Amino acid sequence: xxxxxxxxxxxxxxxxxxxxxxxxxxxxxxxxxxxxxxxxxxxxxxxxxxxxxxxxxxxxxxxxxxxxxxxxxxxxxxxxxxxxxxxxxxxxxxxxxxxxxxxxxxxxxxxxxxxxxxxxxxxxxxxxxxxxxxxxxxxxxxxxxxxxxxxxxxxxxxxxxxxxxxxxxxxxxxxxxxxxxxxxxxxxxxxxxxxxxxxxxxxxxxxxxxxxxxxxxxxxxxxxxxxxxxxxxxxxxxxxxxxxxxxxxxxxxxxxxxxxxxxxxxxxxxxxxxxxxxxxxxxxxxxxxxxxxxxxxxxxxxxxxxxxxxxxxxxxxxxxxxxxxxxxxxxxxxxxxxxxxxxxxxxxxxxxxxxxxxxxxxxxxxxxxxxxxxxxxxxxxxxxxxxxxxxxxxxxxxxxxxxxxxxxxxxxxxxxxxxxxxxxxxxxxxxxxxxxxxxxxxxxxxxxxxxxxxxxxxxxxxxxxxxxxxxxxxxxxxxxxxxxxxxxxxxxxxxxxxxxxxxxxxxxxxxxxxxxxxxxxxxxxxxxxxxxxxxxxxxxxxxxxxxxxxxxxxxxxxxxxxxxxxxxxxxxxx
Numbered sequence: 209x210x211x212x213x214x215x216x217x218x219x220x221x222x223x224x225x226x227x228x229x230x231x232x233x234x235x236x237x238x239x240x241x242x243x244x245x246x247x248x249x250x251x252x253x254x255x256x257x258x259x260x261x262x263x264x265x266x267x268x269x270x271x272x273x274x275x276x277x278x279x280x281x282x283x284x285x286x287x288x289x290x291x292x293x294x295x296x297x298x299x300x301x302x303x304x305x306x307x308x309x310x311x312x313x314x315x316x317x318x319x320x321x322x323x324x325x326x327x328x329x330x331x332x333x334x335x336x337x338x339x340x341x342x343x344x345x346x347x348x349x350x351x352x353x354x355x356x357x358x359x360x361x362x363x364x365x366x367x368x369x370x371x372x373x374x375x376x377x378x379x380x381x382x383x384x385x386x387x388x389x390x391x392x393x394x395x396x397x398x399x400x401x402x403x404x405x406x407x408x409x410x411x412x413x414x415x416x417x418x419x420x421x422x423x424x425x426x427x428x429x430x431x432x433x434x435x436x437x438x439x440x441x442x443x444x445x446x447x448x449x450x451x452x453x454x455x456x457x458x459x460x461x462x463x464x465x466x467x468x469x470x471x472x473x474x475x476x477x478x479x480x481x482x483x484x485x486x487x488x489x490x491x492x493x494x495x496x497x498x499x500x501x502x503x504x505x506x507x508x509x510x511x512x513x514x515x516x517x518x519x520x521x522x523x524x525x526x527x528x529x530x531x532x533x534x535x536x537x538x539x540x541x542x543x544x545x546x547x548x549x550x551x552x553x554x555x556x557x558x559x560x561x562x563x564x565x566x567x568x569x570x571x572x573x574x575x576x577x578x579x580x581x582x583x584x585x586x587x588x589x590x591x592x593x594x595x596x597x598x599x600x601x602x603x604x605x606x607x608x609x610x611x612x613x614x615x616x617x618x619x620x621x622x623x624x625x626x627x628x629x630x631x632x633x634x635x636x637x638x639x640x641x642x643x644x645x646x647x648x649x650x651x652x653x654x655x656x657x658x659x660x661x662x663x664x665x666x667x668x669x670x671x672x673x674x675x676x677x678x679x680x681x682x683x684x685x686x687x688x689x690x691x692x693x694x695x696x697x698x699x700x701x702x703x704x705x706x707x708x709x710x711x712x713x714x715x716x717x718x719x720x721x722x723x724x725x726x727x728x729x730x731x732x733x734x735x736x737x738x739x740x741x742x743x744x745x746x747x748x749x750x751x752x753x754x755x756x757x758x759x760x761x762x763x764x765x766x767x768x769x770x771x772x773x774x775x776x777x778x779x780x781x782x
Contacts, residue, residue, distance in 0.1 A: 387453035424497035443625035481540035492536035503554035528764035555743040556757030594688040
């Protein structure tokens with residue numbers, strides 16, 4: 209209270225003491241070189257002794273831990289994730305120049321650091337904290353289980369963890385139900401105006417930084433690397449320092465027991481970009497990996513489709529205008545532009561091209577396949593004709609094998625972290641000994657039962673399905689020709705098939721129902737469903753979201769014909 213100098217960082221007068229006895233600003237966490245000078249005259253009369261206080265070490269004496277905030281925990285998570293991305297080949301500038309600035313901007317916008325504390329909210333935070341910290345004066349203080357229920361059902365309590373540090377007793381009150389200083393209040397604060405940080409949002413931060421530097425990693429690949437264990441996400445708190453104790457509500461915040469969902473991470477990334485008031489992102493040009501022409505080439509190779517289809521995908525991209533810079537580039541806060549899912553968009557373009565050439569109506573594609581099989585028997589020159597039936601059989605077999613392997617890995621996944629959690633130094637040796645005993649018993653029973661040991665995680669790769677043209681069994685279709693289904697007309701190659709069926713005639717309002725069109729498997733041909741399922745596996749996303757993009761591209765491709773048809777129907781109704 210006697211130290212009244214203003215903070216050189218934020219000009220606030222709100223000082224606290226570190227464990228080393230130095231003054232730090234509770235508003236911006238700036239630490240000064242000044243230390244507290246204490247006058248102690250209790251034990252010697254008529255004398256004055258000056259000592260340097262090292263601050264309260266009550267928590268360290270109890271369990272060896274230190275005071276830490278939830279935002280510091282998320283900062284450690286982001287650090288581990290970006291370091292893993294750097295190990296995968298991401299440019300080193302993404303960590304310090306991009307992601308670090310995004311994180312600082314978020315802390316400032318959410319008023320957790322780098323900001324001046326609003327005067328109106330200070331009183332509110334103080335009143336809440338003072339009423340909840342005095343244990344002796346409140347005999348009906350809620351227990352840990354009651355706090356857990358409050359965090360779920362009464363999330364509108366007017367508390368804010370950014371102002372909890374204003375009260376000196378906060379560490380004593382929160383240590384009962386969480387290891388962090390603000391863990392108990394973090395889940396109860398009002399989030400109507402602020403984006404509360406969550407574990408899925410850490411991936412949104414990473415994807416936003418990847419998109420800013422235009423790295424060749426799509427969101428589906430990022431989430432797949434997370435599932436494969438190349439990027440820390442599940443049980444990431446086991447990498448925290450030992451003096452950062454996690455218990456109670458901290459585990460509810462940092463412990464993840466579900467796989468990251470594409471839509472959630474994608475939507476949170478756009479909310480973050482708008483919340484941070486970021487400018488227009490760098491342009492997505494034709495030379496960028498995220499451009500549909502580039503991604504279509506990648507997915508054509510992974511889906512084992514002929515290389516000649518790339519010419520058709522480029523024509524569809526150009527015809528529909530989805531390759532334009534303004535369409536692809538992210539503009540945060542602009543509600544008039546559509547949110548582009550680059551990987552899903554490229555997969556939808558390939559499916560539209562397959563429908564243009566093979567119709568995918570469970571009849572025409574098999575008819576063309578029969579013609580191609582007869583021509584391949586008599587073909588002695590050039591490459592073989594593409595047979596849709598043979599491609600379907602080869603890809604379906606590989607897809608079933610990989611899907612079964614993925615399902616088994618997910619079923620066998622151990623959600624409990626390998627590193628045991630202990631909340632007291634006294635119990636540390638017991639917990640470690642018990643954990644080692646469990647591991648030894650598991651190994652012994654594994655040897656007796658003959659179970660196969662868990663293999664090491666494979667090296668990260670952009671391709672899940674690999675096809676080599678060197679195979680003599682004819683399982684690779686990259687070099688196959690489309691001559692059997694094309695005809696030349698006015699100097700251009702066109703499809704022999706003049707027909708096309710639309711997935712939907714009229715699009716839904718995406719903002720109201722969440723989808724542009726509704727997808728039900730029984731209402732569509734099996735060939736179309738198989739192709740959707742193939743790209744759904746490659747992107748680890750629900751088929752309905754790919755179906756939405758297919759409908760959007762079709763309406764852009766046949767916009768004139770659809771508008772004429774709708775006008776004709778209106779005239780008939782009149």
